[in-house]
Amino acid sequence: MTRKLYSLCxxxxxxxxxxxxxxxxxSLAHKGLDFDTVPIGFTEIRAIEDGATNLVxxxxxxxxxxxxxxxxxxxxxxxxxxxxxxxxxxxxxxISRFVExxxxxxxxxxxxxxxxxxxxxxxxxxxxxxxxESREKRFGTSLEAVAESGGSSLATFSEKLEPLRHLLKIQDxxxxxxxxxxxxxxxxxxxxxxxxxxQRLLQPGDPVTAWFERCLDLHGGLGxxxxxx
Amino acid sequence: MTRKLYSLCxxxxxxxxxxxxxxxxxSLAHKGLDFDTVPIGFTEIRAIEDGATNLVxxxxxxxxxxxxxxxxxxxxxxxxxxxxxxxxxxxxxxISRFVExxxxxxxxxxxxxxxxxxxxxxxxxxxxxxxxESREKRFGTSLEAVAESGGSSLATFSEKLEPLRHLLKIQDxxxxxxxxxxxxxxxxxxxxxxxxxxQRLLQPGDPVTAWFERCLDLHGGLGxxxxxx
Numbered sequence: 001m002t003r004k005l006y007s008l009c010x011x012x013x014x015x016x017x018x019x020x021x022x023x024x025x026x027s028l029a030h031k032g033l034d035f036d037t038v039p040i041g042f043t044e045i046r047a048i049e050d051g052a053t054n055l056v057x058x059x060x061x062x063x064x065x066x067x068x069x070x071x072x073x074x075x076x077x078x079x080x081x082x083x084x085x086x087x088x089x090x091x092x093x094x095i096s097r098f099v100e101x102x103x104x105x106x107x108x109x110x111x112x113x114x115x116x117x118x119x120x121x122x123x124x125x126x127x128x129x130x131x132x133e134s135r136e137k138r139f140g141t142s143l144e145a146v147a148e149s150g151g152s153s154l155a156t157f158s159e160k161l162e163p164l165r166h167l168l169k170i171q172d173x174x175x176x177x178x179x180x181x182x183x184x185x186x187x188x189x190x191x192x193x194x195x196x197x198x199q200r201l202l203q204p205g206d207p208v209t210a211w212f213e214r215c216l217d218l219h220g221g222l223g224x225x226x227x228x229x
Numbered sequence: 230m231t232r233k234l235y236s237l238c239x240x241x242x243x244x245x246x247x248x249x250x251x252x253x254x255x256s257l258a259h260k261g262l263d264f265d266t267v268p269i270g271f272t273e274i275r276a277i278e279d280g281a282t283n284l285v286x287x288x289x290x291x292x293x294x295x296x297x298x299x300x301x302x303x304x305x306x307x308x309x310x311x312x313x314x315x316x317x318x319x320x321x322x323x324i325s326r327f328v329e330x331x332x333x334x335x336x337x338x339x340x341x342x343x344x345x346x347x348x349x350x351x352x353x354x355x356x357x358x359x360x361x362e363s364r365e366k367r368f369g370t371s372l373e374a375v376a377e378s379g380g381s382s383l384a385t386f387s388e389k390l391e392p393l394r395h396l397l398k399i400q401d402x403x404x405x406x407x408x409x410x411x412x413x414x415x416x417x418x419x420x421x422x423x424x425x426x427x428q429r430l431l432q433p434g435d436p437v438t439a440w441f442e443r444c445l446d447l448h449g450g451l452g453x454x455x456x457x458x
Contacts, residue, residue, distance in 0.1 A: 089318010091325075094405030099327055101395030166330030176323030 003028070003035040004060040006048055010122035013039040015226050017119070017195045019108070019188035022223075023069040024057040026184040029219035031076050031083040035059075042127040069188070070100060073181045086181040099174065099182045106160050107189040111201070113153040116146050118197035118229065157201055161208045168207040172214065179218060187215045187223070194228050232257070232264040233289040235277055239351035239425075242268040244455050246348070246424045248337070248417035251452075252298040253286040255413040258448035260305050260312040264288075271356040298417070299329060302410045315410040328403065328411045335389050336418040340430070342382040345375050347426035347458065386430055390437045397436040401443065408447060416444045416452070423457050 005024060007016035016022075016039060028035050038048075046054055053067045059075075066075045074093065077086045087093045112135075120131055120143060132143050139146045164186070167174060174182040190212050193201050202209040216223040234253060236245035245251070245268060257264050267277075275283055282296045288304075295304045303322065306315050316322045341364075349360055349372060361372050368375045393415070396403060403411040419441050422430050431438040445452040 085320065087318070088320030088323075089316070091314065091317030091321025091404060091409050091411075092323075093320075094317075094400060095321050095324045095328065095403055095409070095411050097396045097399055098331075098392060098403055098411070099324065101392035102327075102331060104395055105391035162334035163327060163330035166333055167326045170326055171323060174324055174327055175320060180320050180324070182320075182324050182327065 002060070002062045003033060004038050005035045006038045006040055006045075006056050006058040006060075008045075008056050009039040009041065010119075010127070011124050012122070015122075015195055017122075017192055017226075018056055019111075019192035020055075020069040021057040022191045023181070023184045023188040024059060024072050025222065026187060026215075026219065027069070027073045027076055027086055027181060028059075029222050030086060030179070030181075030184070031080050033076070033080065033083070041124055042130050069185075070097070070181075073184075088175070088180060092175075092180060092182070096180075096182045096185065099185050102163065103185050103189055107186070110153040110157055110160060111189055111193050113146055114150040114157070114199055114201065115193050115197040116143060116150065118199070122196060154199065154201070158203065158206070161206070164208050164211070165206075168211055173211070179215065183215060187212065191216075191223055195226050196229055198229050231289070231291045232262060233267050234264045235274075235285050235287040235289075236266045236268055237274075237285050238268040238270065239348070239356070240353050241351070244351075244424055246351075246421055246455075247285055248421035249284075249298045250286040250417075251420045252410070252413045252417040253288060253301050254451065255416060255444075255448065256298070256302045256305055256315055256410060257288075258451050259315060259408070259410075259413075260309050262305070262309065262312070270353055271359050298414075299326070299410075302413075317404070317409060321404075321409060321411070325409075325411045325414065328414050331392065332414050332418055336415070339382040339386055339389060340418055340422050342375055343379040343386070343428055343430065344422050344426040345372060345379065347428070351425060383428065383430070387432065387435070390435070393437050393440070394435075397440055402440070408444065412444060416441065420445075420452055424455050425458055427458050 007021045008018035009016050016037060040048060045056060049058060049065055052058060052065050055067065057069055057072060058065065058067045059072050066072045073086050087096065116135065120128055123131055135146065136143055171177060173179040190201065202212055236250045237247035238245050245266060269277060274285060278287060278294055281287060281294050284296065286298055286301060288295045288301050295301045302315050316325060345364065349357055352360055365372055400406060402408040419430065431441055
């Protein structure tokens, strides 16, 4: 196999959890492209492919190395135009950046607060030290204080999903009747939480829950290949 | 002129303010289609075109009547495919619904609270009575209490714009290098506030302010044809 996806894991190398790597795994499956998953820990990222990246995902596709989940999706769309579309037009390539912005600005900070201790506890000791230091720097406070704020983030989490509920009244996926990369952007955040944490961000009966379950069913149930925590 | 856009106004019939009508005015200009603006008050909506609608915008295009800004944009894209694209592909038609959902769930409730008294004070008495009754029913409290909550909505308004700021680091418009209907969805909310209220929702130096100014410059400065309050 010449296609390799470097995927962030904790101590259990069979449970890749990075939201951004999941965006790429779903993108590859959407295009019907086989790939090998290469599990790595946080502190191994800088050593792979001669220091090609300090972030995952990193995709090796034959001779080509591509990083960043959005850049990889654009690369796949250009390189495999005859496979199912990840964007379905130039307009969606631009507007999907808004979905990315919403996911990064609205979902990710809240999810991080809710699951930060669960992430930490699943890492090898060397990655725990890195994770604590980098996250404490990012949040400007202790990991324990960030985790403490997770309770109120969880309490208000459902409100943040209103834009999705508006859309799901009209159609089954962000992409319309079938998914596009925009769906995988949002899926990544929920899949990250599902794999790492026993806390439940989505409630039964919520249209967002039904959408997430539909996403888990896609591509032969790829998302379910890792069980919920 | 066979093309007519029914546009919501207050006492000053030269100052259409509806965010949704502005989405359509910009869509028509984007397609290079001339239209006459027909100003109406809230309580006149049900009487136009033999009771065709209880909401604006309503577009008459020759024999055809179309309501709802998103439906009108889809209609224009299908009917005038050789004019500049409002979506640029099927993907954007679907994903623009997410932008609409975000605008409706995040921007509109906050903007309404901030400018509700300014809207009320600009209406004819008969429309003031309708506006008060319908908005008090929607919010479950007095118009004065909603207006009172506008202060805290204004204080936290800037935070809500982070998804846009993420996108504006990468490109000039939601549509990419040039605008699409997704831009007009968001533009409508800010243009509504600009026309109705002297309160300033956008601050100098914010990339969102620079984007809004770019939108005001579009199509011969159509957005500037009504001055700021």
